Amino acid sequence: xxxxxxxxxxxxxxxxxxxxxxxxxxxxxxxxxxxxxxxxxxxxxxxxxxxxxxxxxxxxxxxxxxxxxxxxxxxxxxxxxxxxxxxxxxxxxxxxxxxxxxxxxxxxxxxx
Amino acid sequence: xxxxxxxxxxxxxxxxxxxxxxxxxxxxxxxxxxxxxxxxxxxxxxxxxxxxxxxxxxxxxxxxxxxxxxxxxxxxxxxxxxxxxxxxxxxxxxxxxxxxxxxxxxxxxxxx
Numbered sequence: 001x002x003x004x005x006x007x008x009x010x011x012x013x014x015x016x017x018x019x020x021x022x023x024x025x026x027x028x029x030x031x032x033x034x035x036x037x038x039x040x041x042x043x044x045x046x047x048x049x050x051x052x053x054x055x056x057x058x059x060x061x062x063x064x065x066x067x068x069x070x071x072x073x074x075x076x077x078x079x080x081x082x083x084x085x086x087x088x089x090x091x092x093x094x095x096x097x098x099x100x101x102x103x104x105x106x107x108x109x110x111x112x
Numbered sequence: 113x114x115x116x117x118x119x120x121x122x123x124x125x126x127x128x129x130x131x132x133x134x135x136x137x138x139x140x141x142x143x144x145x146x147x148x149x150x151x152x153x154x155x156x157x158x159x160x161x162x163x164x165x166x167x168x169x170x171x172x173x174x175x176x177x178x179x180x181x182x183x184x185x186x187x188x189x190x191x192x193x194x195x196x197x198x199x200x201x202x203x204x205x206x207x208x209x210x211x212x213x214x215x216x217x218x219x220x221x222x223x224x
Contacts, residue, residue: 091155
C-alpha cells in the first residue's frame with residue numbers, strides 16, 4: 001500500500017524478553033519518527049531519523065530502547081528486557097521535509 | 113511538564129451542531145500547529161494545520177483558529193457528523209526541534 005506499514009500489529013510477550021517492531025515508511029519520505037501511546041495518554045516522542053543524519057534519540061526512555069533505520073527506509077525499534085511499563089501502542093510516522101507526518105496503525109505491545 | 117494541553121478529555125455534540133476542540137501550549141518557540149484525528153486501532157491521520165503567521169485556516173467543515181498571544185488554538189467542526197466521532201490530538205512543532213509535541217487528546221462523540 002501507499003501508507004506507513006507497521007508490523008506486527010499486535011505483540012504479546014513475557015517480561016524480560018526482547019522485542020523488535022518494524023516500520024516501513026512511505027516511499028520517498030526522508031524523515032521517520034517513532035512515538036508511543038500508553039493507555040489514556042497522548043503520544044510520546046521516542047526517536048527521529050532524517051536522511052543520513054545522526055538520529056535524535058532524546059525521547060528514548062531508557063537504554064533498553066534502540067532503533068535503527070537501514071538504507072534510509074525501513075526502521076526497527078528494539079526493546080530489550082521488556083518491562084510491564086513498556087506496554088503501549090508504538091506508532092511510526094514518516095514525512096517529507098516540512099510536511100505533516102503520516103502515521104502507521106501502530107503495534108500494540110503487551111508485556112505479561 | 114506538558115507543553116501542549118487539551119484540557120477536555122471528552123466532548124459530546126449533537127449531529128449538525130458545531131464542535132469546538134481546544135488546545136493550549138506553553139512553548140513560545142512553537143511555530144506550526146496540527147490537528148490529528150484518531151479512530152480506535154488506527155494511527156492518527158492528519159486533519160488540518162496552521163502556521164504561526166496566520167490566525168485562521170479553513171478546509172471544508174474544519175477550521176483551525178490560532179491566538180498566539182493567548183497561546184491557544186481551537187478546531188471547529190461544523191456541521192458535526194457522526195463519522196467525526198474520534199479522538200482529536202493537537203500537536204505543535206518548532207523549526208528548531210525535530211518532533212511533534214502532542215496534547216493528550218479529546219474524545220469527540222457526535223450523537224445522531
